[in-house]
Amino acid sequence: MTNCNTPFITCVDLGGTKLAIANIANGEIIKSHTVPIDASLSKDDFNAFLFNNLTPFVTKACRGICIGVPGLVESGTGFVIEVLNIKHWQNVALKTLLEARFTRPVLVHNDANCFTYGIYKSKDYQGYENLVGVTLGTGLGAGLILNGRLYTGKQSAAGEFGSFPYLDGIIEDYCSSQFFKKQGLDGAATYQQAQAGDNSALAVFAELGKHLGHALVQVVQAFNPEKVVFGGAIAKSAPLFIDVLQQTLLKQLPQSIYNALQIHYTQDTNTALFGAYQLFLDEVATGE
Incomplete structure (x- = not known):
């Protein structure tokens, strides 16, 4: 049983054609949203698209954010080096941007990981x-x-x-x-x-x-x-x-x-979201 005060992690699966976001608490999805992406957006416009979709999810009970992106990510810094299928979204200091915007710890991984x-x-x-x-x-x-x-x-x-x-x-x-x-x-x-x-x-x-x-x-x-x-x-x-x-x-x-x-x-479309949840628990939450 969860309520609006139950701590959760906001998990993001960014693919080549869609963006999936879920708030996960105690191993259960309590809120989710999927929207198609426009891979032709400029870097700034794509960042704005990401922020706008995340904002309704990152509420007071959010412990942090874990996002999987389809490209090269510098381990530790959360710097997105290259994403082949989103042509203008390259060299993005994603962890820094998200932490500044939402004041929560952020973990960035490759989506396949x-x-x-x-x-x-x-x-x-x-x-x-x-x-x-x-x-x-x-x-x-x-x-x-x-x-x-x-x-x-x-x-x-x-x-x-x-x-x-x-x-x-x-x-x-x-x-x-x-x-x-x-x-x-x-x-x-x-x-x-x-x-x-x-x-x-x-x-x-x-x-x-x-x-x-x-x-x-x-x-x-x-x-x-x-x-x-x-x-x-x-x-x-x-x-x-x-x-x-x-x-x-x-x-x-x-x-x-x-x-x-x-x-x-597997045909479970939420596997990457739950993987992001577990990665946050194991890599970030244990050190809180």
Whole structure:
């Protein structure tokens, strides 16, 4: 049971196409809001958009803010270095700006790290100390849990295999919504067609699974995780590509590594928000 005086954390999941905000208290969402973003806004206008959407959430009982952003973040300082899908929103002292505006402690992470930590802390994955979280949406993001700890690297980019060279571009070109655009397809429409049994649409998702399999081979070989968990907008289509993905892994991985690996997916759209909540509790609240 919560009331207006119950302390909460304001958690933010900033994606390539939408902004999701939730106040979370005692592990429960007590208020939430999702709004599309305009990725063409100037830096100042995007900051204003972010502030305006946060303001109704940061009320007296707010203990602090944790925000996940889809790009490179300087660990510790909360400085956003680069966000590929929001072209003008680069080199932003986000932690400094938000703390000055809202007078609350602020934690800034990469959004895929928030998702991965949300997976790691969820009841469904308790006991797994080595896992990879992969977000499939506007782009491809990834986070690492190694030996029970979130490993981020200096710029929160550890595990971001989406930018690895692949075929005529990078992995993200073939393992995100960019894959559909590259073929002149609408991802949502292709999904509906595949669900209806259209063979050409099913073949598109089979090809997606093959590309994801090739990409994951490198990650699995490098980090030897127990689990890989997919999330993001494209994860709902996982039943259409996961068998081909598994077959690709089976062909390319050593048998012992393949046998120790489990591939899962989640359609829970709040995983990154709960990951942000847990990160704030573990990295900020414990020192208050």
